[in-house]
Amino acid sequence: MPKQKKKGSTKVSEPVAPGRRGRNASRAKAPNAESPAVEAPKIPTADEIATALIANLSGRQDTTLSSLITQLRGNQSTDGQVTQGQAEHMTVDDATSSQPSSVNGASSALGSTSHGSLVKQKSSNGSTTSLDTVTNKLLQASLSNSTRASYQRMLNCYEQFCQEHFPQSSLLPSTHIMIAHFISYLFMKNYQPSTIASYVSAISYMHKINFKQDPTDSFFVKKVLKGVQNLRGSYDSRLPITKEILSKLISATEFVIHGRYNQLLLKSMMSLAFYCFLRVGEMALKSSSDRNKVLQLSDLKFDYSMQIATGMTVKMQYYKHSNSQTKTIFIPINCNNQMCPVKAMLNYLNIAKHNTGPLFQFTCGTPVSYAYFNSSLKSLLNFIGLSAQLYKGHSFRIGAATSAAAEGTALPVIQQMGRWKSNAFKNYIRMNNF
Structure with a gap:
């Protein structure tokens, strides 16, 4: 992954590979001393990467994501393959979580994986098969282009709402109070119940695809939606042109x-x-x-x-x-x-x-x-x-x-x-x- 210089953030240096030492350190080793056990490299979990990815959907820069990805790539062997010990810890979720950190103009909220090949599985004949590319293709195919565009537009609206009313809160995960207030906001703008339900569905999808608990599934949010339906029925008054x-x-x-x-x-x-x-x-x-x-x-x-x-x-x-x-x-x-x-x-x-x-x-x-x-x-x-x-x-x-x-x-x-x-x-x- 190419390094990018971000405004207001420090450069993320390439970590030293686990177990690697300089020349002087190798000479200083006692001849009869037992080699200390090399601690297994720490592989970031899906939640760690997802949290870093969407830690701030309002656009603030963060170096946590770069650190995690650098660490992940640093733990790969020089030929780009994952070692046997790493493969036991790494999952497809780790690859699918590698996303940009902003909803606006990004694909993270809609479940698109990165283009880099971070997860590879070694086959019995020694060849490698890329999994993240296939995963990305399957996730992309799960939504039609029109639905993806609609979800992105709705999530942009939700992001702007949260920036104004909940500036100190994280969008992912959102709270049931944030969702309820957003529903009230749409209701006050005379949105129809079916349209409000679509916005809530977009927020729900954003949480689920990023392995977060869905706040829209709470009893409280469901009752607020029921109130919208009761106060403003979704009757379609349009008549047919015969x-x-x-x-x-x-x-x-x-x-x-x-x-x-x-x-x-x-x-x-x-x-x-x-x-x-x-x-x-x-x-x-x-x-x-x-x-x-x-x-x-x-x-x-x-x-x-x-x-x-x-x-x-x-x-x-x-x-x-x-x-x-x-x-x-x-x-x-x-x-x-x-x-x-x-x-x-x-x-x-x-x-x-x-x-x-x-x-x-x-x-x-x-x-x-x-x-x-x-x-x-x-x-x-x-x-x-x-x-x-x-x-x-x-x-x-x-x-x-x-x-x-x-x-x-x-x-x-x-x-x-x-x-x-x-x-x-x-x-x-x-x-x-x-």
Whole structure:
């Protein structure tokens, strides 16, 4: 591990290997004296390394971690292998605990091991097999990229809260009082119970992955969460956008949206959102970093027969819980349906000038943003006399599930069409609001 000079800290010198002596010391040894027993090298435990790693998640520098890792590497033989006595004490936990010491921008809280090979197991034929690389890969695969990013964002929020309200306390392990106050903080900011529960789950994961007792599992914290649920139920008030409402929204674009290009753009986006069960974030950018994660122009493929379009295939590469698994959706053309997404996409692409990048772009080449789509939808809803408080961008997805159920589509098919991983899709079927 390369040494790094840290501000306000002293350099960590390389420790002398156990049993090693200078030349003069060797000569001074009495010829007939018995050699003293060499004390077995002390191998840091997983808890010692984990404590050093996350001793201060608020960003203070500490040389304890460097000392432990230096000691660990110093106890290895010169060829990088672990001696037999050391292998008996060393565990995979020691390697997985080798993390940066800050939650913000670091992987320690989410269980990523270091890139250095600190743990090796000697096989019967004398070769060595690296274990920490495999462990790191398995831990990384335990969370999807979206969940990992969400957990990191939530832990950053928790870190900032603790810096302000518990500056003298360690984040790992946190106390049940710290967790309870953080829940109260989120409640006062009008967070929904389900969102607060997600924050608590992130904190719980941070403790468990670092071999610490989980404070969120206490009776006290559970009762605080129960109080949040009782005082602010998690009822989802969003209503489904049905085919009838979609038809009105598409017709309203000519009266509300300025410019022929933007009208065709929004018509195609709304039709595709409904018939492909899309989330708005799967076709419009929330931030510039999402440019390659929304639907791309190359994700669309049209089928033709005798030079006449017969259908369209949409390739979904990035979606919630995708885990790098691509889904394809085929939509046949329906010339008698004014809401047909195939016709809407053909009309839009006939005047679009771009030939690469995100599917939905303005004439200037800028990708359509999440904010633009939602603000346009709000204007269209107000024009047709519907509340923008009850109908949101996610209402297209809710309406697609509800309409499919009303038409008799089997539940497993609806789940597959909407790319739902769990039975949560049943909450989207709202026949009472149909």
